[in-house]
Amino acid sequence: HAADALRTDLMTITRYVLNEQSKHPESRGDFTILLSHIVLGCKFVCSSVNKAGLAKLIGLAGETNVQGEEQKKLDVLSNDVFVKALVSSGRTCILVSEEDEEATFVEPALRGRYCVVFDPLDGSSNIDCGVSIGTIFGVYMVKDFTEPTLDQALQPGKNMVAAGYCMYGSSCTLVLSTGSGVNGFTLDPSLGEFILTHPDIKIPKKGKIYSVNEGNAKNWDGPTAKYVENCKFPKEGSSPKSLRYIGSMVADVHRTLLYGGIFLYPADKKSPSGKLRVLYEVFPMSFLMEQAGGQAFTGKERVKTCFLPVVV
Ligand code: AHM
Ligand code: MG
Numbered sequence: 001h002a003a004d005a006l007r008t009d010l011m012t013i014t015r016y017v018l019n020e021q022s023k024h025p026e027s028r029g030d031f032t033i034l035l036s037h038i039v040l041g042c043k044f045v046c047s048s049v050n051k052a053g054l055a056k057l058i059g060l061a062g063e064t065n066v067q068g069e070e071q072k073k074l075d076v077l078s079n080d081v082f083v084k085a086l087v088s089s090g091r092t093c094i095l096v097s098e099e100d101e102e103a104t105f106v107e108p109a110l111r112g113r114y115c116v117v118f119d120p121l122d123g124s125s126n127i128d129c130g131v132s133i134g135t136i137f138g139v140y141m142v143k144d145f146t147e148p149t150l151d152q153a154l155q156p157g158k159n160m161v162a163a164g165y166c167m168y169g170s171s172c173t174l175v176l177s178t179g180s181g182v183n184g185f186t187l188d189p190s191l192g193e194f195i196l197t198h199p200d201i202k203i204p205k206k207g208k209i210y211s212v213n214e215g216n217a218k219n220w221d222g223p224t225a226k227y228v229e230n231c232k233f234p235k236e237g238s239s240p241k242s243l244r245y246i247g248s249m250v251a252d253v254h255r256t257l258l259y260g261g262i263f264l265y266p267a268d269k270k271s272p273s274g275k276l277r278v279l280y281e282v283f284p285m286s287f288l289m290e291q292a293g294g295q296a297f298t299g300k301e302r303v304k305t306c307f308l309p310v311v312v
Contacts, residue, residue, distance in 0.1 A: 011196035013039060013174065013185045020178060030091045031162070031178070034114050034139070037089035039194060041082040042135055042166040042174055045121060046187060048074055049168040052127055074127055075099060078120040078135070086116055093145040094153045098122070098280055105148050114161075115140040115153045117280040123248030132169035134250025138284035139163065157283030157304035165284065167250045175201070175254065177291040182257070198258075203294040207260025210241045211252050219268035224299070249276065253285050257292055266299060278306065 017035055021027045052074060079099035086092045087104070091112030095104040098119040106112075118137040126133050139162040142152045164176035172187035174194050184198025210231040217225060231241040241261065246252050249265075256263045267274040276282050286296030286303040296303040 010191075010193070013176070013194040013196070016183065016185075016196055017178070020180070030112060030114070031139075034086075034089050034091040034112070034116075035162075035176075037085040037091075038082075038116075038137060038164075039174070041078070041085045041120070042172070042194075043187065043192065044081045044085075045074075045078045045135055046166070046168050046172040048077065049127070049133065053130065073124075075121040075124040082118060082120045082135070092116055093142055093148040094150070096153050096279060098277060103150055103153055108146075111145050111148070113142055113145050115142050115148075117153060117283070119277070119280045122250055122281065123246075126246075126248050131246060131248055132167055132251040133248050134165050134167040134254075136165045136250060136281055136284050137163065138280060138287065154279070156307055157278075157286055160283060160287050160304075163284035163287035165250045165253070165288070167254050169251060169254075173197075173254070175257070175288060177288050179291065182288055182292045201257055201292050203257055203289065203292045204260030205293075207256070207262065208239075208241050209244050209256070209259060209261030211243070211245050211256065211261065211263040213245060213247065213265070214243070216266075216268050216270070219270050220266055221268070224264075224266045224268075249281060249285070253288070257288070257294070278303075 014032065014036060017032045021029060021032055076099065079097055083095060083097065083104060086095055087106050087110055089112070090110050092114050093106050093111045094115040095106070096115070096117040097104070116137060116139055118135065120135055121133060122136055123131070123133040138157070138160045140153065140155055140159055141161050142148060162176070162178045164174060166172065166174045174185045174187070175198070176183055176185070182201040183196060184201055185194035186197040187194050210228065212228060214228065217228065234240055244255060252263045265274050265276045282296075282303055289296045290304065298306060
């Protein structure tokens with residue numbers, strides 16, 4: 001049985017990516033190495049998030065520790081771990097993180113051909129009440145990485161070669177796509193390994209859930225307000241949709257992938273281009289959604305084809 005095979009013939013994330021790699025004889029294993037460093041970052045954040053409540057109590061994190069030393073906040077700590085892991089992989093040339101004002105250009109001796117854009121700990125305002133949070137990442141391939149420049153990182157989402165997220169929830173789940181479908185891996189804490197638990201995720205064709213911060217409704221434009229109104233008061237004969245909103249993008253997107261429906265953070269009068277960050281939040285999630293058979297729109301066009309303004 002398939003379920004039995006999954007239980008005894010453990011498909012770790014490394015084994016999975018190595019299998020994929022063997023289908024491309026020209027591949028040099030660089031992505032496998034890069035991914036193992038991303039996985040290390042995710043395991044570190046998972047373990048820190050699990051300890052967050054306790055650590056606060058005994059003074060391991062938060063403002064000061066028992067020695068009275070200033071301690072790093074979880075999102076800053078997570079960022080440091082990801083940056084160091086990615087740089088030391090020797091496979092990256094540019095890193096763009098939500099936590100850092102400026103992009104990181106990897107020193108020449110450690111440069112590789114990938115550019116990684118990421119949000120190391122998204123939804124961090126949810127940490128203190130134990131709600132699921134996550135890491136989001138997207139990967140671009142840079143042709144000439146000898147002289148990396150910022151515009152090599154500011155590419156449209158359709159140029160990404162891989163994307164994923166890791167959700168720190170009731171279990172720790174890493175969802176990954178390298179452009180041929182989407183797979184979900186769950187961390188087995190006793191093994192310290194991510195095991196394939198959700199092979200070939202496809203979003204259900206129809207969904208009964210809509211997910212949006214309705215507290216912003218006053219500032220929405222007409223079509224957005226009308227759409228949400230229709231979720232609640234559908235035309236004669238159809239049932240209203242259920243509302244689910246966690247306020248943590250990774251968890252809201254994860255539920256949407258598995259149960260179907262729609263997640264939206266529309267632009268409004270207050271934030272005319274929406275709240276979510278295009279490069280390391282919206283592009284990776286759109287990549288995954290499309291790979292799972294879903295769609296991602298800005299409201300006007302396909303997300304992945306939008307261009308980013310070059311802001312330095
Ligand atoms: P953050 O990057 O500051 O954590 O904010 C991003 C988060 C997303 O995870 C989530 O979808 C959104 O903010 C929720 O925003 P709001 O509280 O306005 O509904
Ligand atoms: Mg974020």
